[in-house]
Amino acid sequence: MLRKQSLLAIAAGLALAVASQSADAAKIKIGFLPGVVDPFYQVMQLGVEAAAKDLGVDVVTQIPPTWGVQVQTPILDSMIARGDLNYIITAPTDKDQMVGPLKAAVDAGIKVITVDTFLGDGDYVKGPVKFPISYIGSDNTEGGRIAARGLAKAIGGEGTVYINSTNPNVSSVEGREKGFKEVIEKEYPKIKVLGPDYNLDDPNKATQQTAAVLEREPKLAGVFGTNVFSAQGAGAAVVNAGLGGHVQVVAYDATKLAIELMGKGVVSLVLAQKPFDMGYMAVQFAVADAAGVTSLPRRVETGFAIIDKDNVKDPAVARFVYQVPGK
Amino acid sequence: MTERGSRIVLPAGTSPSGLRTSSQRLALLLSRIWAWLFLALMILFFVIAVPLMSGGSVNFLTIRNSQNILVAIIPVLLLGLGQTFVIIAAGIDLSVGWVMSLASVLSALALRWAFDSGAPLFPAVLVGLVAGVGGAAVVGFVNGVIISKLKVPAFIVTLGTSFIVRGVAYLMSENTTVIGLPAGIRAYGNDALLYYIPGEGGGLYFLDRPEVSGELLRRMDTILPYPVVVTAFVVLCTMFLLHKTQFGRHTYAIGGSLQAAERTGIPVDRHIIKLYILSASTAGIAGFLSTLRFTAGSAVIGDPLLLSSIAAVIIGGVSLFGGAGTVIGTVIGALIIAVLTTGLVMLNVEAFWQFIVVGTVVIIAVLIDQSRDLITGRQRRNAAA
Numbered sequence: 001m002l003r004k005q006s007l008l009a010i011a012a013g014l015a016l017a018v019a020s021q022s023a024d025a026a027k028i029k030i031g032f033l034p035g036v037v038d039p040f041y042q043v044m045q046l047g048v049e050a051a052a053k054d055l056g057v058d059v060v061t062q063i064p065p066t067w068g069v070q071v072q073t074p075i076l077d078s079m080i081a082r083g084d085l086n087y088i089i090t091a092p093t094d095k096d097q098m099v100g101p102l103k104a105a106v107d108a109g110i111k112v113i114t115v116d117t118f119l120g121d122g123d124y125v126k127g128p129v130k131f132p133i134s135y136i137g138s139d140n141t142e143g144g145r146i147a148a149r150g151l152a153k154a155i156g157g158e159g160t161v162y163i164n165s166t167n168p169n170v171s172s173v174e175g176r177e178k179g180f181k182e183v184i185e186k187e188y189p190k191i192k193v194l195g196p197d198y199n200l201d202d203p204n205k206a207t208q209q210t211a212a213v214l215e216r217e218p219k220l221a222g223v224f225g226t227n228v229f230s231a232q233g234a235g236a237a238v239v240n241a242g243l244g245g246h247v248q249v250v251a252y253d254a255t256k257l258a259i260e261l262m263g264k265g266v267v268s269l270v271l272a273q274k275p276f277d278m279g280y281m282a283v284q285f286a287v288a289d290a291a292g293v294t295s296l297p298r299r300v301e302t303g304f305a306i307i308d309k310d311n312v313k314d315p316a317v318a319r320f321v322y323q324v325p326g327k
Numbered sequence: 328m329t330e331r332g333s334r335i336v337l338p339a340g341t342s343p344s345g346l347r348t349s350s351q352r353l354a355l356l357l358s359r360i361w362a363w364l365f366l367a368l369m370i371l372f373f374v375i376a377v378p379l380m381s382g383g384s385v386n387f388l389t390i391r392n393s394q395n396i397l398v399a400i401i402p403v404l405l406l407g408l409g410q411t412f413v414i415i416a417a418g419i420d421l422s423v424g425w426v427m428s429l430a431s432v433l434s435a436l437a438l439r440w441a442f443d444s445g446a447p448l449f450p451a452v453l454v455g456l457v458a459g460v461g462g463a464a465v466v467g468f469v470n471g472v473i474i475s476k477l478k479v480p481a482f483i484v485t486l487g488t489s490f491i492v493r494g495v496a497y498l499m500s501e502n503t504t505v506i507g508l509p510a511g512i513r514a515y516g517n518d519a520l521l522y523y524i525p526g527e528g529g530g531l532y533f534l535d536r537p538e539v540s541g542e543l544l545r546r547m548d549t550i551l552p553y554p555v556v557v558t559a560f561v562v563l564c565t566m567f568l569l570h571k572t573q574f575g576r577h578t579y580a581i582g583g584s585l586q587a588a589e590r591t592g593i594p595v596d597r598h599i600i601k602l603y604i605l606s607a608s609t610a611g612i613a614g615f616l617s618t619l620r621f622t623a624g625s626a627v628i629g630d631p632l633l634l635s636s637i638a639a640v641i642i643g644g645v646s647l648f649g650g651a652g653t654v655i656g657t658v659i660g661a662l663i664i665a666v667l668t669t670g671l672v673m674l675n676v677e678a679f680w681q682f683i684v685v686g687t688v689v690i691i692a693v694l695i696d697q698s699r700d701l702i703t704g705r706q707r708r709n710a711a712a
Contacts, residue, residue: 060675065682066631069621074399074665078672081392084384096506097621100513108391109545167627169504198502200627 028086028290029058030283031079031110035091035117036067036201038228039255039322040275044115046324047279048089055287060085067167067201069097076101080108087286089279091116095171099129106131113285115278117171124298133289136281138273139301140172144179144226146306147250149187150269151222154248158190159221162213164206164230165196173226176252180224194220199229206233207240214241222248228255231270235261254307254321262309272305272320351702358699362642362659365688369663373670380674387673390523390548396665397555402427402629404661405558405613406636407643408565409606411657414640415569416602417582417649418481422470422489423610423636426463427629429496430614434459435505435624438512448511456615463611464604466492471600485603489633496626505624516619521550554616561612566654578602582649635664638685642692651696663688 032048034041045061052059062079064071072093079085088110092098099119102112112132120129151161163180165173177196184191194213199206206229214220214237223238225231231251235258238247244266251258254272261267285296305320312318357364370387377387386392406423413420438455446454466488473484514536522532524539524547539547569575577598580588589595610629618624643660645652667681 062672062675062678065679068627068631069625070402070617070628071631073621074395074668075672075678077395077399078392078669081389081395081669082381082385082673083389083391084381094504094621094623094625096504096623097625100517100620100622104517107544107547109542168500168502169506169625200630 027057028286029060029084030286031082031085031088031090032059032061032279033072033076033079033088033090034063034115035072035093037063037065038201039324040116040228040253040273041091042324043322044275044279047276047281048283049279050276051280051283055283057283057287059283064093067093069094069101072098073101076105080105080110085110086290087111087113089113089115089282089286092119092171093117093167094169095119095121095174096169103131111286111289113282115282116273116275119171122171122299134282134285134296134298134300136278136285136300137172137302138304140175141179141182142301143252143271143273143304144176144181145183146179146304147176147224147252147269147271148180148183150306150308151224151248151250152184152188152191154250154268155191155221157188160192160194160217160219161222161224162210162217162220163193163195163197163224163226164210164234165198165226166201166230167198173230176224176226196226199233201229203229203232203236206230207236208233210234210237211241214238214243214247220247222250224250224252226252228253231255231258231267235266238266239264254305256321256323259307259312259321262307262312265309268308270307272307272317272322274302274305274320275322277302355699355702358695358702359644361695362644362656362663362692366659366663366666369666369670373666373673377670377673385673387670390550392669392673394519394549394552394555396662396669398552399669400658400661400665401554401558401616402613402632403635403639403664404658405561405609405616406629406632407639407657407661408561408654409609410636410640411565411643411645411652411654412569412578412602413481413606414645414647415582415649415652416578416599417585418474418599418602419485419637419647420470420603420606421482421485421633422466422492423606424629424631424633425489425493425496426466426607426610427614427617427632428626429466429492429499430459430463430611431618431628432496432500432505432614432624432626433462434615435508435618436499438618439505439508442509448509451509452512452515452619455618459615459618460608460611463607463614465607467604467607468600470607471603474603475596475599493626500624500626502626505618506622508618508622508624510622512619513622515553516616516622517549517552519549519552520556523548523550554620557612557616561609562654562658565609569654574598574601579650582646582651584650635685636661638689639664641689642685644692644696646696647693 048059062075064075088105092114105112114132114135116137118135121127122135124130124132163177165177181193184193197209210233223234225234231253235249238244238249244264248268249266250269251267252271254270258267258270305317307317373387377385410420434455437458438451441451441454470485470488473479474481518536522537524543528543577593580593581595617628639660640657642663643656664685667684671680
């Protein structure tokens with residue numbers, strides 16, 4: 001694992017070095033199409049824009065108002081039809097359904113980099129989908145494992161826990177569910193897992209679903225919210241039920257709300273992903289590819305910052321909380 | 328929308344049209360063609376603004392973009408076509424979005440089953456079509472029966488079935504995207520009648536996707552993809568049905584006045600059942616086509632489309648009080664929404680502006696519909712009371 005990471009770091013560093021030299025030579029234009037409006041993608045957009053400024057490239061950003069292939073595809077098609085984009089950095093909203101529409105971008109001469117979510121099985125070397133340059137995102141299965149161990153520890157290794165998730169067949173949250181269940185099954189035989197329920201990226205729905213499970217399972221000990229909306233909803237339901245401190249919540253994604261709830265003792269662990277890194281590196285990769293770099297890693301894992309109540313005040317950790325200036 | 332029969336349809340001879348002034352006639356004409364004008368002006372705006380804003384590197388009027396717009400309107404339009412009939416008959420069908428999702432899941436499951444049991448690709452696709460549209464039609468039948476026989480307001484019935492259908496779609500898809508479909512169906516959902524490669528080494532190809540790569544592939548335009556052709560065929564069928572047949576005349580009559588339609592001997596209950604079957608079926612076609620396009624079935628695919636499809640119908644001039652509207656109006660309404668989305672992306676304006684513009688246009692459409700009634704002297708009983 002460590003060796004792989006350092007190899008990636010070297011490759012990325014190399015890419016950056018080459019990229020910064022030739023940035024002026026080839027003026028490229030990049031389209032950025034994330035999955036939906038939320039703090040995670042807004043921070044990623046900051047990373048994209050910062051890199052674009054540093055490397056002197058143009059970026060065109062379009063954020064889908066709701067999650068789904070039926071919303072993302074027409075926007076993607078219009079970006080392709082502009083005819084002036086060289087690269088598209090995107091978070092596919094379905095790992096299978098978005099293969100065709102993104103292949104059409106490649107056919108039109110636009111190279112694709114996926115961030116946060118991937119296509120197929122995420123292995124662009126040996127897997128069923130090979131055309132994207134790279135996947136830059138979290139190792140979500142590992143994130144799920146970390147969440148499982150954190151939650152298991154918080155509830156003392158036994159009881160019933162519940163997963164609230166966003167959408168089926170989305171590579172990121174699917175990985176988190178898988179990793180979570182895997183660890184509980186193998187390492188914590190006294191813990192029973194319920195769910196996942198899918199809230200379709202709607203925090204109100206997540207609240208409702210979690211509230212219903214709290215009613216149904218009076219002995220529920222913990223909740224795992226697999227992304228921004230799930231964690232917000234799960235946290236709100238626990239607070240509404242007056243069960244803060246009795247039901248532990250582990251939140252994927254470090255929104256300000258999740259950190260606030262940690263202060264109140266509702267959320268015991270927050271996994272901060274590094275969306276800024278994802279956005280910044282994706283632009284670097286595009287610039288490097290344009291400059292002729294051929295050894296870009298096909299998969300980059302950006303890692304996590306694990307936030308709990310002991311380190312939340314530490315500036316080195318707190319910087320990973322998703323903050324968008326002015327919002 | 329539930330005030331069935333609330334409009335008095337004046338017999339031909341008593342219409343006060345003879346008393347109209349020329350300015351009234353102009354206003355009337357404008358009220359009929361304003362959606363066309365709005366679409367034309369919007370396209371003109373994008374044709375000028377897009378190159379201007381991008382420094383000349385992006386153009387709105389390209390073959391690729393025109394085809395994009397045609398592909399983008401498909402789901403909204405198909406949901407809107409059946410809805411047009413239902414709303415003309417003074418009903419509403421709130422279930423179409425989730426019926427589309429159900430059809431997408433059903434067609435994917437059936438297609439996969441047929442192919443895995445050894446059927447060749449084309450028959451397997453037909454099995455998918457029958458399963459998707461057939462399953463949707465069953466929902467339409469249930470809607471129609473409850474509305475016409477049990478006299479429950481359409482709004483409530485279709486709201487109810489939309490939830491039921493949603494649950495069924497999730498359960499059938501086992502809560503995930505239905506994958507494992509034969510790769511060949513991609514061609515059905517994405518290939519086209521014509522391919523055009525401009526410039527050197529290019530040419531025009533009919534029904535035969537040229538095996539090119541690199542620069543030639545980049546320049547290739549895909550013209551009239553099959554789903555667009557299928558949708559155009561459905562548009563023609565519904566135009567014929569609404570404007571040339573007894574079925575269409577009965578639809579207007581029921582929307583004009585339910586009681587009057589009953590008195591003239593129209594089999595109202597049976598007609599209403601047929602209308603909801605039709606509405607669900609066009610949604611079923613939309614679901615089937617989306618399965619081909621994305622080579623997978625999805626229980627969430629129609630969710631974001633319901634409100635856009637109703638907006639398209641209203642913008643197109645179908646009166647929510649029933650009795651008035653055309654198929655071509657709905658096509659224009661769907662085009663306005665699709666052109667907006669595409670144009671705003673090309674201008675690099677945030678997509679959210681689309682909602683503000685569409686919302687405004689919907690309200691204008693209803694205002695124009697009402698002012699037309701004022702000019703023509705048509706009245707609503709409830710408005711007069």
